[in-house]
Amino acid sequence: MNLTRTAEILYDSILTLAYPQVCVICRHSVEQSRLGVACETCWRETRILTDEERICLKCGLPDQERCGRCEELAFTAARAAGIYEGALRESVLLLKRQPYVPRHVESLLTDVVRREPLSRSTRVVPAPLHPKRLKTRGFNQASVIGQTVSKALRLPLDEVSLVRVSTTEKYRTGMDTKGRRDTVAGAFRVAHPRLIAGENILLVDDVFTTGATTSACAEVLIAAGAENVFVLTVARAR
Ligand SMILES: [Zn+2]
Ligand SMILES: [Zn+2]
Numbered sequence: 001m002n003l004t005r006t007a008e009i010l011y012d013s014i015l016t017l018a019y020p021q022v023c024v025i026c027r028h029s030v031e032q033s034r035l036g037v038a039c040e041t042c043w044r045e046t047r048i049l050t051d052e053e054r055i056c057l058k059c060g061l062p063d064q065e066r067c068g069r070c071e072e073l074a075f076t077a078a079r080a081a082g083i084y085e086g087a088l089r090e091s092v093l094l095l096k097r098q099p100y101v102p103r104h105v106e107s108l109l110t111d112v113v114r115r116e117p118l119s120r121s122t123r124v125v126p127a128p129l130h131p132k133r134l135k136t137r138g139f140n141q142a143s144v145i146g147q148t149v150s151k152a153l154r155l156p157l158d159e160v161s162l163v164r165v166s167t168t169e170k171y172r173t174g175m176d177t178k179g180r181r182d183t184v185a186g187a188f189r190v191a192h193p194r195l196i197a198g199e200n201i202l203l204v205d206d207v208f209t210t211g212a213t214t215s216a217c218a219e220v221l222i223a224a225g226a227e228n229v230f231v232l233t234v235a236r237a238r
Contacts, residue, residue: 005138006138021033021036021037023037023038023039023042024037024038024090024094025038025039025042025086025087025090026039026041026042028041033102033103034102034103034104035087035102035104036087036090036091036094036102036104036105037087037090037091037094037102038086038087038090038091042086042087042090043086043087043104045086045087046082046083046085046086046087046088046089047062047082047083047085047086048081048082048088048108049062049079049080049081049082049083049112049236050111051115055079056070057077058070058071058073058076058077058078059073059077059078059208059211060077060078060079060080060208060236061236061238062083062238070211072215073211073214073215073218074215074216074218074219074222074229075203075211075214075215075218075229075230075231076117076218076228076229076230077117077118077230077231078208078211078214078230078231078232078233078236079112079115079118079230079231079232079233080112080208080232080233080234080235080236081105081108081109081111081112081233081234081235082108082235082236083235083236083237083238084207084209084235084236084237084238085235085238088105088234088235089235091105091234091235092141092206092207092234092235095141095144095145095206095234096137096141096206099139099141099144100144101144101145101148105234106148106149106152108234109145109148109149109152109232109234110149110152110153112232113149113153113202113232114153117228117230118202118230118232120200120228120230121155121200121201121202121230122155122156122199122200122201122202123155123156123158123195123196123199123200123201123202124146124149124150124155124156124157124158124202124204125146125158125159125161125162125196125201125202125203125204125217125221126140126142126143126145126146126157126159126162126203126204126205127142127162127203127204127205127213127214127217128140128142128162128163128164128188129141129142129143129164130164130187131164141206142204142205142206143159145204145205145206145232145234146159146204149202149204149232155202158195158196160191160192160195161190161191161192161193161195161196161224162188162189162190162191162196162203162217162220162221163188163189163190163191164187164188164189165186165187165188165189184212184213184216185212185216186216187216188216188217188219188220189220190220190221190223190224193224193225196221196224196225196226197224197225197226198225198226198227199226199227200226200227200228200229200230201218201221201226201228201229201230202230202232203217203218203221203229203230203231203232204231204232204233205231205232205233206233206234206235207233207234207235207236207237208231208233208235208236208237209236209237210237211231214231214233217229218231
């Protein structure tokens, strides 16, 4: 991250902390800074996936125990704090602009990791951002989430083992048209297999949509000897 960018981010964060926040959804004021960008009412209207929810035991899709759509996905299990809507959606969008996880989001995430099966995690690995995008954005939002969770739960954070290989490198290995369309397959590589072998990896990302990205990550982590790959995201698609 360059210095100007660091200063910009710092300045934004100070502004957010110093001035009362207006809810980005309903424009009412946010009662507590721990709620981040949305007010209490908007948080209440956002669906949080508590342990009372019936979810697909593998991919975490709500309202069914076996969704039948996730068998092919390489991870052991995926869980999200809630549905990608309302306050959670806005929190995810904020995280793309500022490297900051509000306390409320942090506690939702740690609640998820304290529950089975994610409670078995031994090492936090953020999903790597494409190097080009990392350069323009200045930070990886998955790393910010990973840092937060690792600190709160005292789990080691590993930002070096899983890397995203550049698109050019991927094309050089000779992929057909179909392969190129599938942009994530073959996009990840484990740089330090010795750090991954035998571990229960907590793979962290911002949003779970189809599971293609996290599955591509899980595939190489398991090939490198990971015992299990648990996926944690702030939100997931319905
Ligand atoms: Zn609101
Ligand atoms: Zn499923």
